[in-house]
Amino acid sequence: MTTLTQSTTWKALQTHSSQLPHMRELFAQNPQRFEQMSVAACGLFLDYSKNRVNDETLKLLFSLAKEAKLSDKITAMFNGDVINNTEQRSVLHTALRSKATQTIIAEGANIVPEVQQTLAKMAKFVGSVQSGEWKGYTGKAITDIVSIGIGGSFLGPKIVSQALRPYWQEGLNCHFVANVDATSICEKLKNLNAETTLFVMSSKSFGTQETLTNTLSAKDWFLAQGASQQDVAKHFVAVTSNVTKATEFGMDASNIFPMWDWVGGRYSLWSAIGLPIALLIGMDNFNALLDGAHQMDEHFSDTPIEQNMPVIMAMLSVLYGNFHGAQAHVILTYDHYLRGLPAYFQQLDMESNGKSVTLDGTDVDYSTGPVIWGGEGTNGQHAYHQLLHQGTALVPADFIMPLQSHNPLGEHHDQLASNCFGQTQALMQGRTYDEALAELSNSSLDAAQIPLIAKHKVMSGNKPSNTLLMDKLTPTTLGALIALYEHKTFVQGAIWQINSFDQWGVELGKQLGNDVLERIGAKEEATQLDSSSNALINLYRQGQL
Numbered sequence: 001m002t003t004l005t006q007s008t009t010w011k012a013l014q015t016h017s018s019q020l021p022h023m024r025e026l027f028a029q030n031p032q033r034f035e036q037m038s039v040a041a042c043g044l045f046l047d048y049s050k051n052r053v054n055d056e057t058l059k060l061l062f063s064l065a066k067e068a069k070l071s072d073k074i075t076a077m078f079n080g081d082v083i084n085n086t087e088q089r090s091v092l093h094t095a096l097r098s099k100a101t102q103t104i105i106a107e108g109a110n111i112v113p114e115v116q117q118t119l120a121k122m123a124k125f126v127g128s129v130q131s132g133e134w135k136g137y138t139g140k141a142i143t144d145i146v147s148i149g150i151g152g153s154f155l156g157p158k159i160v161s162q163a164l165r166p167y168w169q170e171g172l173n174c175h176f177v178a179n180v181d182a183t184s185i186c187e188k189l190k191n192l193n194a195e196t197t198l199f200v201m202s203s204k205s206f207g208t209q210e211t212l213t214n215t216l217s218a219k220d221w222f223l224a225q226g227a228s229q230q231d232v233a234k235h236f237v238a239v240t241s242n243v244t245k246a247t248e249f250g251m252d253a254s255n256i257f258p259m260w261d262w263v264g265g266r267y268s269l270w271s272a273i274g275l276p277i278a279l280l281i282g283m284d285n286f287n288a289l290l291d292g293a294h295q296m297d298e299h300f301s302d303t304p305i306e307q308n309m310p311v312i313m314a315m316l317s318v319l320y321g322n323f324h325g326a327q328a329h330v331i332l333t334y335d336h337y338l339r340g341l342p343a344y345f346q347q348l349d350m351e352s353n354g355k356s357v358t359l360d361g362t363d364v365d366y367s368t369g370p371v372i373w374g375g376e377g378t379n380g381q382h383a384y385h386q387l388l389h390q391g392t393a394l395v396p397a398d399f400i401m402p403l404q405s406h407n408p409l410g411e412h413h414d415q416l417a418s419n420c421f422g423q424t425q426a427l428m429q430g431r432t433y434d435e436a437l438a439e440l441s442n443s444s445l446d447a448a449q450i451p452l453i454a455k456h457k458v459m460s461g462n463k464p465s466n467t468l469l470m471d472k473l474t475p476t477t478l479g480a481l482i483a484l485y486e487h488k489t490f491v492q493g494a495i496w497q498i499n500s501f502d503q504w505g506v507e508l509g510k511q512l513g514n515d516v517l518e519r520i521g522a523k524e525e526a527t528q529l530d531s532s533s534n535a536l537i538n539l540y541r542q543g544q545l
């Protein structure tokens with residue numbers, strides 16, 4: 001048993017959460033519920049009133065946070081303490097969006113100057129590509145960027161670029177290649193012109209198989225289009241913390257943008273890994289993105305936990321995962337530009353908090369990170385929302401919506417908003433048997449059928465949701481939104497006493513993948529592994545069934 005599950009507060013939460021009335025009743029009891037359970041920060045507004053909480057629940061959740069010494073842990077992260085204990089690293093993505101005047105020490109040195117130098121290098125490069133001053137090997141300006149990277153070196157740039165489409169420079173386009181499946185790169189290259197294409201290779205380690213293979217194929221394609229080896233420097237740049245390996249690979253030293261060990265891959269879009277974003281939206285907008293995240297950093301580090309947006313969201317997730325048996329959490333973005341955000345938050349949360357031992361190696365005896373999934377509204381309403389309303393699994397939901405659309409058109413946004421709010425209402429209140437009967441009593445249904453159909457129309461309700469609003473989706477509000485979820489993830493990890501910043505499970509996949517690759521290329525049949533793995537490798541070697 002861990003001390004966490006033995007604590008008085010934990011046990012009190014177990015008892016208390018099973019006794020709380022239905023949310024319908026909670027709303028009826030307290031007309032001030034919305035005012036009391038909503039908070040604004042950094043251009044974001046969170047309504048968390050549609051959750052299974054009352055004052056007592058919140059008090060207990062905040063006590064749990066205090067007992068976990070959350071404030072000290074937040075300070076330790078911002079101060080650059082080595083909180084990633086299995087990799088002996090500081091966790092300082094917050095330094096990437098700090099102010100130039102700040103001093104942040106990692107491994108004995110102030111890292112802010114090198115962050116600023118890299119931003120300046122990015123600004124110079126972005127300016128020259130956007131202005132057309134940077135020329136390809138035949139003297140033409142760049143029109144297309146191909147970003148090659150995977151995991152954190154892919155999803156952040158892709159999702160943020162997609163979200164900030166209204167801010168793209170005219171005449172520039174970006175294509176993302178992550179998967180080692182040749183189809184991905186072949187399909188992307190089909191319509192591109194080597195003379196006007198710039199490849200940005202992003203790999204923190206400069207050792208990731210998929211990214212190296214895709215970069216080599218991109219280079220082969222580039223040379224096959226008529227370019228020569230000396231033209232490569234005009235068309236290939238790299239972002240990495242392993243400058244030596246990048247130079248050995250053949251990258252021109254002046255085309256390498258550095259990043260650092262103290263930035264985790266899934267927290268790295270704020271570093272030069274964000275170069276494809278900056279190339280599309282320009283450096284002013286990229287700086288606005290950083291500024292939005294910085295505002296959220298300040299809110300997170302300076303606000304009492306009771307009004308602290310990331311802490312509130314994290315503690316609500318702890319409530320459902322540890323005291324209501326929820327194993328999943330859904331992110332529903334009511335904005336087409338934010339359609340990729342669930343996948344981004346999925347990587348952020350699941351790679352961070354998919355852990356089973358505490359920092360000191362003790363097996364946990366409680367649930368840690370849930371399955372994160374989601375999609376864009378209203379599309380999901382015509383698909384998986386059915387399970388949210390009437391399924392047996394409890395899936396807390398986050399609804400995210402800007403109040404203003406970038407594309408105001410007729411009644412579209414009113415309809416979008418009414419669907420968003422209507423869903424949160426339906427999840428919360430549900431529909432009783434009597435209400436279903438009453439609705440059906442005026443229908444043309446056979447009277448004998450009505451009780452059966454009414455039974456099928458019952459929705460228990462009491463399904464929790466948060467609603468997150470912003471005026472408009474801008475670089476600043478997006479920066480704040482992403483930082484909000486980063487900090488939410490951190491807080492959950494702090495409560496569960498796990499390391500949210502390593503990913504040994506993913507590393508095992510890489511290791512075994514390399515081992516299998518050797519066996520595929522070997523002269524002899526595979527015989528050393530389990531019978532399934534041997535047979536699959538041998539079948540693959542045959543090339544047909």
Ligand SMILES: O=P(O)(O)OC[C@H]1O[C@](O)(CO)[C@@H](O)[C@@H]1O
Nearest residue numbers: 151152153203204205208265506
């Ligand atoms: O940037 P790199 O070193 O190529 O790694 C890519 C990704 O691989 C991972 O280690 C696991 O997929 C991520 O954490 C990282 O973002």
